[in-house]
Amino acid sequence: MSFWVDNWSPYGSMENFLLSTSQSRLGIPQTASLVDMNDDGNWLLPPARSDDWLQLQIYLTTGSLNQDKDYYEWILEDKPTKNYSTSDVYNKLRGDDQSVPWAKVTWNKGGFPRHSFLAWLFTLDKCPTRDRLLRWGLQSDSTCLLCNAADESRDPLLFECSFSWNMWSAVASK
Incomplete structure (x- = not known):
């Protein structure tokens, strides 16, 4: 797991969290992994030079690494899951479904997409x-x-x- 890029902490990616105010990586290579930064439970981090670095060091020293295999966890609707679903993410980004009375007439499974799109434009009075x-x-x-x-x-x-x-x-x- 990449120290800089992967989202392994509650602060998100370290590139976004630590490098948003400073471009100094404090000697940590861009290709460093999280395991590279830990030696038998001791974190190999430079001394904190900002509040963000201090927050990170407090977070790391209060937790511990385990030998379990890494996995990604997705959180939608405050429920963590290991399975990613494009449709769930799309529905979350789209927001609440605001149905209109003409939706089933315009967008039906048996219709041609081109015709449905044109009917949608005419319904909204947006046809050129x-x-x-x-x-x-x-x-x-x-x-x-x-x-x-x-x-x-x-x-x-x-x-x-x-x-x-x-x-x-x-x-x-x-």
């Missing part, structure tokens, strides 16, 4: 319709590309445009 392109400052004609009858925006495009209405009617009848 011509009215949005004009608001972004792009030079564009505002007329609906499908029917040439009204300005193109989400609601008219989906519900008022005669061309899209005929298409949706044909899809709905099947």
